Amino acid sequence: MLRTTAAVIAGKTARLAARVKGGGGSAFPGLVAERIDPRFLEHALATVRDGIVVVSGTNGKTTTTKMLVAILRAHGRRVLTNPTGSNFTRGVISSMLKDLPLSGKATADLAVLELDEAHALKFAEVVTPTHALLLNVARDQLDRFAEIDHTADLLARLAAQVSAGVVLNLDDPFIARAQARLRPGVRTRWFGVDSSIAHRLPEVLEQDVRFAEDWQPPIPGSDDGLLAPLDERSFTILRGGEAGGEAGGEAGGEATAYIGPVTLTQRGLAAMINATAATTMARELLGPAFDPATTVRALQAVSPPFGRGEVIDIDGRPVELVLVKNPAGFTVALGTYGSTPVATMIAINDNDADGRDVSWLYDVSFASLRERGVAMTSGVRAYDMALRLDYDDVAVAAVEPELILALDAFLAAHPDEPARIFCTYTAMMALRRTLAERHDLPEFGEEGAA
Amino acid sequence: MNEPASKGSVTLVHLYPREMSIYGDLGNTRCLATRLRRHGYTPNVVEHHPGGDLPAQVHLVVGGGGQDSGQARVEADLARIGAQLVHAAADGVPMLMICGMYQLFGNAFITADGTRLPGLGILDVTTQGNPTRMIGPVVLDTAYGPVVGYENHSGATTLGPGQEPFGRVLAGHGNNGGDGTEGARTGNVIGSYLHGPILPANPSLADALIAYAVERATGRAFEPEPLDDSLADEARGRQVRRLTSTRPGR
Numbered sequence: 001m002l003r004t005t006a007a008v009i010a011g012k013t014a015r016l017a018a019r020v021k022g023g024g025g026s027a028f029p030g031l032v033a034e035r036i037d038p039r040f041l042e043h044a045l046a047t048v049r050d051g052i053v054v055v056s057g058t059n060g061k062t063t064t065t066k067m068l069v070a071i072l073r074a075h076g077r078r079v080l081t082n083p084t085g086s087n088f089t090r091g092v093i094s095s096m097l098k099d100l101p102l103s104g105k106a107t108a109d110l111a112v113l114e115l116d117e118a119h120a121l122k123f124a125e126v127v128t129p130t131h132a133l134l135l136n137v138a139r140d141q142l143d144r145f146a147e148i149d150h151t152a153d154l155l156a157r158l159a160a161q162v163s164a165g166v167v168l169n170l171d172d173p174f175i176a177r178a179q180a181r182l183r184p185g186v187r188t189r190w191f192g193v194d195s196s197i198a199h200r201l202p203e204v205l206e207q208d209v210r211f212a213e214d215w216q217p218p219i220p221g222s223d224d225g226l227l228a229p230l231d232e233r234s235f236t237i238l239r240g241g242e243a244g245g246e247a248g249g250e251a252g253g254e255a256t257a258y259i260g261p262v263t264l265t266q267r268g269l270a271a272m273i274n275a276t277a278a279t280t281m282a283r284e285l286l287g288p289a290f291d292p293a294t295t296v297r298a299l300q301a302v303s304p305p306f307g308r309g310e311v312i313d314i315d316g317r318p319v320e321l322v323l324v325k326n327p328a329g330f331t332v333a334l335g336t337y338g339s340t341p342v343a344t345m346i347a348i349n350d351n352d353a354d355g356r357d358v359s360w361l362y363d364v365s366f367a368s369l370r371e372r373g374v375a376m377t378s379g380v381r382a383y384d385m386a387l388r389l390d391y392d393d394v395a396v397a398a399v400e401p402e403l404i405l406a407l408d409a410f411l412a413a414h415p416d417e418p419a420r421i422f423c424t425y426t427a428m429m430a431l432r433r434t435l436a437e438r439h440d441l442p443e444f445g446e447e448g449a450a
Numbered sequence: 451m452n453e454p455a456s457k458g459s460v461t462l463v464h465l466y467p468r469e470m471s472i473y474g475d476l477g478n479t480r481c482l483a484t485r486l487r488r489h490g491y492t493p494n495v496v497e498h499h500p501g502g503d504l505p506a507q508v509h510l511v512v513g514g515g516g517q518d519s520g521q522a523r524v525e526a527d528l529a530r531i532g533a534q535l536v537h538a539a540a541d542g543v544p545m546l547m548i549c550g551m552y553q554l555f556g557n558a559f560i561t562a563d564g565t566r567l568p569g570l571g572i573l574d575v576t577t578q579g580n581p582t583r584m585i586g587p588v589v590l591d592t593a594y595g596p597v598v599g600y601e602n603h604s605g606a607t608t609l610g611p612g613q614e615p616f617g618r619v620l621a622g623h624g625n626n627g628g629d630g631t632e633g634a635r636t637g638n639v640i641g642s643y644l645h646g647p648i649l650p651a652n653p654s655l656a657d658a659l660i661a662y663a664v665e666r667a668t669g670r671a672f673e674p675e676p677l678d679d680s681l682a683d684e685a686r687g688r689q690v691r692r693l694t695s696t697r698p699g700r
């Protein structure tokens with residue numbers, strides 16, 4: 001106990017010191033606390049009684065986590081979470097330290113933690129998650145993880161650790177097949193898309209070629225959630241009929257709407273799928289206390305996380321920053337914004353945090369940008385991006401590898417209209433930093449802390 | 451403006467686009483089809499899936515890299531159509547095989563536990579399974595000029611005696627990280643580990659493959675149009691300078 005208290009104090013001190021130096025999302029305070037008390041996280045989460053939920057998968061973790069937390073809080077639950085993509089146990093501890101009493105015991109009812117595939121498994125070795133919400137498996141930073149089969153296996157092993165319930169993506173065989181690895185007695189709920197938009201799945205999902213036989217998705221039942229979009233940001237969530245639930249079983253009864261219509265502030269299919277996933281997990285966690293109207297209100301109030309369609313007001317004109325990091329994500333982003341073309345810049349870096357291989361740009365179709373063209377490409381791989389666009393017959397007006405020069409030229413060339421910048425991670429950090437200095441934006445790392 | 455008459459139709463076969471086209475190798479097919487069109491020819495792109503039949507006339511064949519599971523999925527089909535591919539390669543059909551398909555075009559893949567999985571033997575190379583992955587950007591010196599790309603492979607490949615490499619490594623690992631060779635070339639068949647994908651940023655290589663294919667398809671020499679490759683030249687030149695400068699760092 002004393003050891004934990006010492007760790008809390010040291011961690012809080014380190015956190016304050018880090019903030020003075022301006023390091024918003026640093027994992028350093030967590031490292032300090034963990035050094036003093038290696039079982040810090042286990043102790044801190046021991047008093048969290050209603051669920052320890054891990055959200056993982058390649059795309060949409062941050063948005064989904066934010067939505068799930070919003071729904072749970074709207075239902076009056078105290079929720080501990082790790083904002084700003086603090087993606088490992090130390091980051092989780094760092095983000096907890098602010099609100100942690102000196103006992104080191106968290107006062108929350110639930111913990112909802114966003115963790116990448118590898119860190120989720122490491123976390124599960126320390127603290128058994130009661131629940132996991134697994135979103136998708138896509139090619140992402142292949143130079144690091146090398147194989148999506150490997151990523152899928154990490155998530156299946158995570159699912160095998162869960163003690164109470166999982167929510168799995170019905171449409172993604174990499175995720176859905178993880179059900180076979182669950183412990184006995186662990187509940188499964190599914191989320192997915194309604195048959196009316198099933199034709200759009202190939203643009204967001206990878207092919208699972210690990211097995212000779214084609215994937216037969218399970219039939220959704222009444223505990224499951226299916227997305228039925230109404231337009232770019234409005235949708236309802238349907239639930240399957242009572243008879244569903246079995247792979248290859250009898251068709252369930254008629255699906256019925258139970259949530260919505262919901263109108264999100266964030267546009268596009270991906271955000272709506274994330275909302276469906278979050279809602280399905282909220283139902284699992286809240287049980288009979290789950291209230292559709294409260295859920296709709298909570299979802300509608302969620303603002304897009306940093307860099308996921310964040311709109312920055314620059315002298316009265318909106319500039320949208322869209323993080324792109326893999327083919328599925330970029331394809332979804334283009335589908336999301338394609339119907340409202342605006343002045344567009346694309347910034348591609350190839351630092352470690354971006355993924356050093358830019359091959360993936362050739363797995364994205366840029367045809368939707370053809371009509372309007374692209375005003376500027378930038379970043380270390382600015383010319384590779386321009387070349388990629390050329391092969392899709394998309395005109396590129398200017399190429400400037402230097403990010404800030406490119407930003408200034410781009411904004412100056414399109415003074416009175418909305419603008420959109422698609423960017424990889426480190427390009428986004430650099431652009432966001434400059435825009436924050438000039439336009440007094442909240443610092444990265446502060447957003448989402450509420 | 452009227453479309454000028456096509457100079458001829460060229461059939462391009464993409465082997466296993468579903469199982470063996472990760473890391474953007476699809477870009478090679480896109481690049482070849484687009485360049486054929488821009489040079490005034492009509493590309494006829496055929497996707498070959500396991501169980502399907504190769505078209506009677508094949509002028510150009512491309513294949514990419516996959517994961518182990520993808521590779522396992524195509525082995526039986528490759529055994530089925532292998533004789534046709536061997537014959538076409540000997541007959542001078544240009545082929546570009548990247549990463550996993552490069553390995554399968556070799557004599558054999560020896561797994562870490564010593565199991566010998568035979569390949570098509572079109573290229574005289576043998577690949578040894580290897581626990582360390584060779585990953586990173588690459589610059590080569592080749593018969594087509596400097597070539598840039600990105601490698602990501604766990605197999606270490608050795609050239610047979612007399613087997614010509616595709617290029618010499620100026621930056622990166624290449625076939626095995628030891629002998630400075632990258633890929634293999636026999637006649638018009640090229641095997642390489644380079645993703646990137648390799649063709650868009652290296653248009654002289656793309657046009658060389660197209661020239662062989664056009665001659666086979668039309669019976670006439672390749673009649674190229676002047677294309678503006680300045681973006682490709684700038685993209686490639688920057689990678690070459692960045693990766694071969696003596697400055698320490700990356």
Ligand SMILES: [Zn+2]
Nearest residue numbers: 515549602603
């Ligand atoms: Zn490879």
